[in-house]
Amino acid sequence: MSDLLERLRGRGWRMTAQRRVVAEVLDGEHVHLTADEVHARAVDRLPEISRATVYNTLGEMVSLGEVIEVSTDHRAKRYDPNAHRPHHHLVCARCGAIRDVHPSGNPLADLPADERFGFTVSDVEVTYRGICPNCAATA
Amino acid sequence: MSDLLERLRGRGWRMTAQRRVVAEVLDGEHVHLTADEVHARAVDRLPEISRATVYNTLGEMVSLGEVIEVSTDHRAKRYDPNAHRPHHHLVCARCGAIRDVHPSGNPLADLPADERFGFTVSDVEVTYRGICPNCAATA
DNA sequence: GCTTGACTTGGACAAAGTCCATTGTAGGAT
DNA sequence: ATCCTACAATGGACTTTGTCCAAGTCAAGC
Ligand SMILES: [Mn+2]
Ligand SMILES: [Mn+2]
Ligand SMILES: [Zn+2]
Ligand SMILES: [Zn+2]
Numbered sequence: 001m002s003d004l005l006e007r008l009r010g011r012g013w014r015m016t017a018q019r020r021v022v023a024e025v026l027d028g029e030h031v032h033l034t035a036d037e038v039h040a041r042a043v044d045r046l047p048e049i050s051r052a053t054v055y056n057t058l059g060e061m062v063s064l065g066e067v068i069e070v071s072t073d074h075r076a077k078r079y080d081p082n083a084h085r086p087h088h089h090l091v092c093a094r095c096g097a098i099r100d101v102h103p104s105g106n107p108l109a110d111l112p113a114d115e116r117f118g119f120t121v122s123d124v125e126v127t128y129r130g131i132c133p134n135c136a137a138t139a
Numbered sequence: 140m141s142d143l144l145e146r147l148r149g150r151g152w153r154m155t156a157q158r159r160v161v162a163e164v165l166d167g168e169h170v171h172l173t174a175d176e177v178h179a180r181a182v183d184r185l186p187e188i189s190r191a192t193v194y195n196t197l198g199e200m201v202s203l204g205e206v207i208e209v210s211t212d213h214r215a216k217r218y219d220p221n222a223h224r225p226h227h228h229l230v231c232a233r234c235g236a237i238r239d240v241h242p243s244g245n246p247l248a249d250l251p252a253d254e255r256f257g258f259t260v261s262d263v264e265v266t267y268r269g270i271c272p273n274c275a276a277t278a
Numbered sequence: 279g280c281t282t283g284a285c286t287t288g289g290a291c292a293a294a295g296t297c298c299a300t301t302g303t304a305g306g307a308t
Numbered sequence: 309a310t311c312c313t314a315c316a317a318t319g320g321a322c323t324t325t326g327t328c329c330a331a332g333t334c335a336a337g338c
Binding site for chain 4: 014016018019050056057
């Protein structure tokens with residue numbers, strides 16, 4: 001059931017109750033949780049887990065490329081377990097709801113050589129902003 | 140000399156030494172400073188200016204659409220006086236250097252209707268990441 | 279030159295995240 | 309099955325970034 005957990009174990013991770021719980025919180029549905037939200041859900045399963053451990057574990061998952069950090073607002077980073085399929089994000093400016101989106105075309109190719117200033121460009125992060133149907137209805 | 144200052148005055152802003160200094164720090168070259176960097180430079184010209192005033196003034200300039208907030212890293216917001224011409228940013232992953240870039244094509248148009256989930260999409264923020272020539276040389 | 283509402287100030291407060299000394303334990307070795 | 313130890317977890321102090329507020333100051337209109 002836990003792909004993420006399997007991949008991490010396969011990389012020689014020492015498996016602890018804390019790491020398992022963090023992986024389980026992220027696994028499954030496509031969530032975009034802050035570290036503190038992950039911690040809150042982890043505490044439900046393992047009351048004594050600490051905030052520092054959640055931060056450490058998320059950081060390691062990011063280093064291993066199994067989780068992606070996204071900063072859609074100017075507030076807390078969010079942790080995205082959907083690291084397999086490249087995608088971008090659509091964010092509601094009012095309520096903060098986040099959806100994965102897959103634009104047509106490759107934004108990287110849209111950056112001409114004479115706009116690269118000698119950089120080796122390796123990645124692009126795109127954030128679309130707007131109003132979600134829910135917020136539009138309750139305007 | 141100060142376009143920004145003129146535009147702000149034209150909007151009925153009460154002109155104070157503090158606001159003038161913040162505008163002067165941002166005006167001119169295309170900078171992308173954090174609030175605390177703006178404050179440090181402002182203090183050079185007006186030693187008694189407070190951090191709170193710099194935050195207030197930047198926030199007002201953003202509300203007036205004369206300055207743009209950009210979050211290129213996951214750290215402090217940066218304030219961009221280049222609010223006239225829409226553009227995106229290219230960031231060095233090692234040293235944090237930021238360049239304005241103007242991709243060909245409109246990323247907004249690259250988001251198909253069936254990827255909009257009913258949102259009214261109004262804006263898109265694109266951040267390219269890579270290694271700048273300087274950092275590549277001193278690798 | 280007054281008056282007054284808008285602006286500024288410094289410090290308290292808060293949110294998000296890092297660091298570290300101490301304590302605990304997963305998992306290999308015996 | 310038990311031991312060992314390197315790695316992991318803990319909680320609290322600390323840092324960074326930003327917000328808030330009560331009190332004092334001042335720009336600009338009269
Ligand atoms: Mn996602
Ligand atoms: Mn810019
Ligand atoms: Zn919404
Ligand atoms: Zn660089």
